Amino acid sequence: MITGSDITSSPGVMLTFKIAFISFAAFYFIFSLIIIRQVSLMAETVRTQFGKVLKFLSLVFALASLGILIYFVMKL
Amino acid sequence: MNLRIFPAFFDHPQNISFAEQEVDERIELFLRQHWVKNIPWIFLTILAFIAPALLIQLDQFLKLNLFRPLPNEAITGGLIIWYMLIFAYALEKFLFWYYNIYIVTNIHLVDVDFLNLLFRQITEIELKDVESVRTQISGVFGPLFNFGNVIIETAAKDQASSFEDVPQPDVVADRIDDLRQTKKEGSE
Numbered sequence: 001m002i003t004g005s006d007i008t009s010s011p012g013v014m015l016t017f018k019i020a021f022i023s024f025a026a027f028y029f030i031f032s033l034i035i036i037r038q039v040s041l042m043a044e045t046v047r048t049q050f051g052k053v054l055k056f057l058s059l060v061f062a063l064a065s066l067g068i069l070i071y072f073v074m075k076l
Numbered sequence: 077m078n079l080r081i082f083p084a085f086f087d088h089p090q091n092i093s094f095a096e097q098e099v100d101e102r103i104e105l106f107l108r109q110h111w112v113k114n115i116p117w118i119f120l121t122i123l124a125f126i127a128p129a130l131l132i133q134l135d136q137f138l139k140l141n142l143f144r145p146l147p148n149e150a151i152t153g154g155l156i157i158w159y160m161l162i163f164a165y166a167l168e169k170f171l172f173w174y175y176n177i178y179i180v181t182n183i184h185l186v187d188v189d190f191l192n193l194l195f196r197q198i199t200e201i202e203l204k205d206v207e208s209v210r211t212q213i214s215g216v217f218g219p220l221f222n223f224g225n226v227i228i229e230t231a232a233k234d235q236a237s238s239f240e241d242v243p244q245p246d247v248v249a250d251r252i253d254d255l256r257q258t259k260k261e262g263s264e
Binding site for chain 2: 021039061071
């Protein structure tokens, strides 16, 4: 008898999960690049002291997104 | 009541300037929406942050075993994606608040709109074109925290603007009115 556990742990299902996770992480990385561009544009439009911090944080965010994408590719 | 973590009202701010600022133009007021406007998304973010832990507790309490058939990798990946989505939501909301700015200078009224990640709009109105300024404080939180809309009407119909949910709207309207009078007297 085939159980729910057998279906969800089969290689096909895991591959589907992996493709879905990697696709999501790739889109998320693109989103983080858009954030960098937008924050940079806004920081040039309105120059505040916190603008530089936000630019730095947007860069950290993009690097973290790239890290998650790599994690999904390598580990899952 | 003012929170330094979400500053929204700057009178004669130092170290702030904007792209289209003229040489003899000085910033009188630099405004954002009142910090209270951030409460709904902060609350939702906290709720979403603790939701997986609550779901697991509920699953164990009711012995539903919803997650047992799933491989550990799928659960880990799902949790990472969930927290990535929450972070993206909170970041987008914060940037929306941070970069929706209203500036009152001695020459212009500037409305910087960060509508979404792909769309930005800057509207400038010359003070000499301002016909009238009025305020609108409504709801429960408006009078309680002293924030509301400042509605600016100009001679041109399509140039009307409003500063939405700004702190101390009466002070803002008074200042715009004073600057408008000074500008008009200066040009006569």
